[in-house]
Amino acid sequence: MIAAHLPALQVVVPLILAPICIIFRSATVGWVLMLAGSWSALAIALAILEQVTTGGTIVYALGDWAAPWGIEYRIDTLGAFVLVIVSAIAAVVSLYVKTSIEHEIPPVRRYLFHCMMLLCLSGLLGMTVTGDAFNLFVFLEISSLSTYVLISFGRDRRSLTAAYRYLIMGTVGATFYVIGVGMMYMMTGTLNMADLAAKVPEVADTRTIQAALAFLTVGLALKVAMFPLHLWLPNAYCYAPSAVTVFLAATATKVAIYAFIRVVFTVFGGVEVFEAFNVQGLLMVLAIAGMFAGSAVAIYQTNVKRLMAYSSVAQIGYMMLGISFGSVTGLAGGIIHLFNHAVTKGGIFMALGCIAYRLGSVNLDDMAGIGKKMPATMLAVVIGGLSLIGVPLTAGFISKWYLIRAALESDAWPIALLVLLSSLLAVIYVWRIVETAYFRQPSRVVEEMEPAPLSLLVPTYILIGAAVYFGIDATTTIDVAIAAAEGLLGAKP
Numbered sequence: 001m002i003a004a005h006l007p008a009l010q011v012v013v014p015l016i017l018a019p020i021c022i023i024f025r026s027a028t029v030g031w032v033l034m035l036a037g038s039w040s041a042l043a044i045a046l047a048i049l050e051q052v053t054t055g056g057t058i059v060y061a062l063g064d065w066a067a068p069w070g071i072e073y074r075i076d077t078l079g080a081f082v083l084v085i086v087s088a089i090a091a092v093v094s095l096y097v098k099t100s101i102e103h104e105i106p107p108v109r110r111y112l113f114h115c116m117m118l119l120c121l122s123g124l125l126g127m128t129v130t131g132d133a134f135n136l137f138v139f140l141e142i143s144s145l146s147t148y149v150l151i152s153f154g155r156d157r158r159s160l161t162a163a164y165r166y167l168i169m170g171t172v173g174a175t176f177y178v179i180g181v182g183m184m185y186m187m188t189g190t191l192n193m194a195d196l197a198a199k200v201p202e203v204a205d206t207r208t209i210q211a212a213l214a215f216l217t218v219g220l221a222l223k224v225a226m227f228p229l230h231l232w233l234p235n236a237y238c239y240a241p242s243a244v245t246v247f248l249a250a251t252a253t254k255v256a257i258y259a260f261i262r263v264v265f266t267v268f269g270g271v272e273v274f275e276a277f278n279v280q281g282l283l284m285v286l287a288i289a290g291m292f293a294g295s296a297v298a299i300y301q302t303n304v305k306r307l308m309a310y311s312s313v314a315q316i317g318y319m320m321l322g323i324s325f326g327s328v329t330g331l332a333g334g335i336i337h338l339f340n341h342a343v344t345k346g347g348i349f350m351a352l353g354c355i356a357y358r359l360g361s362v363n364l365d366d367m368a369g370i371g372k373k374m375p376a377t378m379l380a381v382v383i384g385g386l387s388l389i390g391v392p393l394t395a396g397f398i399s400k401w402y403l404i405r406a407a408l409e410s411d412a413w414p415i416a417l418l419v420l421l422s423s424l425l426a427v428i429y430v431w432r433i434v435e436t437a438y439f440r441q442p443s444r445v446v447e448e449m450e451p452a453p454l455s456l457l458v459p460t461y462i463l464i465g466a467a468v469y470f471g472i473d474a475t476t477t478i479d480v481a482i483a484a485a486e487g488l489l490g491a492k493p
Contacts, residue, residue: 003047007060007073007129010044010083011139013037015122021115027107030114031098037118038090041125045083049480052080059131068192074131078335078484082128082258085342089250089463090121092346096459097243100353103360104241105153113153117247119146124255133181133267134191136259137174140223144170147252151240162235169232173222180215183208184267193267201270213273216263223256226320227290230313237309242353245305249312250346250463254338257319261331264323265488284324288418290317295425299432304362305352307429308345311388314422315341318403321415325406331485332478333402339477340387340395340470347463348384351377354452354460359445364432369442371434373449376457378437380464385430387467390423394471398478 002009014037021030052058052075060073075083097117105113123143130136148170152163185191187208188199203209218229225233233253237245264273273279294314301307315337322334352362354377359366371378387394390401400419407416451457470477 003051005060006044006048006051007058007075008062010041010048010129011122011126013040013044014118014125018115018118018122021111021118025111027110027114030111031094034097034114034117035094038087038094038121041087041121042084042091045080045087045125048075049080049084052077053480053483068190068195071135072131072192073129074194075129076484077480077487078258078261079128081335081339081480081484082255083125085254085339086121086124086128086251089247089342089346090117092459092462093117093243093247093250095462096246096350096353096456099453099455100243100357101241103357104155109153113150113241116146116149119143120150120247120252124251127255127259131193132191133184133193133196134178136262137178137181140174140177140259143252143255144174144223147248150244150248151236153241153244154239155241156239158235159239162232162239166232166236169222169229173219173229176215176219176222178219180212180219183212183215187212193262196267197269200268204268204271213263213268217260217279220256220260220263223253224260224316224320225253225256225313226316227286227293227313230290230294230316233313234306234309237312237349238303238306242349242356246346246349246353249308249349250342253312253316254342257316257323257334257338261323261334261488265331269488269490280324280326283320284415287317287320287324288415288422290314291321291418291422292317292425295422295429298429299425301429302364304355304364304367304433305349307433308348308352311426311429312341312345314426315345315388317422318399318419321419322403322406325410326489327406327409328482328485328489329402329409330406331488332481333399333406335481335484336402336474336477337396337399339481340399340467343463343466343470344384344387344395347460347467348381348388350456350460350463351380351384354380354456357456358449358452364436366443366445367433367436368440369437369446370449371437372442373446374451377452377460380457380460381437382430382434383464384467385426385433387471389426389430392471393468395467395474397471398474402478 017033017037058075062071123139126139148167187203222229298310319334322330387396390396404416
């Protein structure tokens with residue numbers, strides 16, 4: 001009986017637990033509720049993935065109102081995979097967060113922090129399961145509003161500015177999205193994505209539908225932080241509390257990319273967007289520009305969190321490049337990278353949180369010689385950096401291998417070459433960190449430091465370990481990604 005209601009429970013469990021944090025106003029109770037909510041969400045997500053793998057797409061009508069009159073949750077292979085990514089990251093972050101926020105958030109605000117984390121988790125999961133275009137907007141706002149609050153909890157006063165900038169940019173993006181949804185509703189009379197997929201091709205030649213696609217694309221590109229609409233991201237990652245940076249870097253932009261894929265390949269799937277509207281070239285150019293611009297700017301950063309934030313802009317470029325190929329191999333490469341980057345960058349930001357916990361800073365100059373005093377922490381940063389570069393036996397290699405294969409299958413060997421060249425830029429900024437940590441003399445403050453506590457290191461190595469494991473044995477992620485890509489493209493080569 002419960003198995004039939006797993007799609008609803010996926011969203012409802014963290015959503016119900018969030019206000020309970022406010023009732024108790026206790027940091028400890030809030031943390032326990034976050035643990036319970038995130039691990040329950042992971043268990044439900046794994047059960048849903050099993051159901052989808054064996055039985056196909058799950059359709060769940062809310063309130064027994066049949067679509068398109070009622071809202072339905074629709075979960076296919078890609079949706080189930082993203083649910084697992086988001087809930088798994090949240091579960092690992094819940095282990096990390098208790099110690100991490102001790103030095104970053106005042107005790108009186110910690111229960112609010114846990115409440116916002118649960119709300120954000122619920123919103124992200126809701127965006128993934130919903131089959132209704134407007135309902136996606138509702139969940140988008142739930143996750144975004146809680147994210148603005150989470151970023152503002154940072155110790156540095158600039159976190160308020162970062163949160164405000166993200167609020168402005170996020171509001172613009174959400175407005176563009178809902179305008180696009182309104183235009184589609186005006187032409188089709190439905191908000192259900194499956195229904196839209198059937199009706200949009202009939203009116204695809206109208207300017208209204210073409211404008212709707214433009215609004216949806218710009219709105220979601222802002223949420224994705226796709227170049228050149230990424231300006232909110234560096235400050236948000238840099239000044240947010242460490243645990244928030246981990247969660248946002250590993251989940252928020254990934255779910256936005258999922259929403260973009262859903263719009264392009266589901267809602268507009270019958271229109272052949274890349275061919276009919278000729279957006280493939282533009283998307284590919286912006287993706288490649290992001291790959292190079294993000295990595296180039298990262299090289300010159302002195303704050304490692306900001307450096308990794310610009311690295312994320314480049315990695316988002318890789319994901320969008322995979323989508324732009326419009327082929328099974330390319331889309332599968334983008335989906336694989338969505339997962340691989342989540343565990344890699346999540347692990348790196350956790351390691352930086354360990355450094356911030358002991359050192360109170362993640363500036364390169366302050367980290368001189370830190371590799372000798374915090375060897376386990378810096379090893380995690382180095383392994384994560386190798387995965388960002390795409391070194392064999394790391395998860396990042398698998399992603400880039402599939403992107404290069406997609407380029408060669410499309411007879412676009414110059415793009416394959418650009419993927420390799422952009423990876424060389426990652427070598428430069430990762431080496432800057434290595435050189436500072438291992439080959440410079442430590443300051444007196446670093447000399448007196450102690451290693452990071454196990455409560456921070458264990459979650460860090462869960463994610464870094466995943467980045468290595470799925471670089472050695474990527475069978476599961478590749479199979480799921482290819483199945484998802486074939487489902488979205490109708491097994492089109």
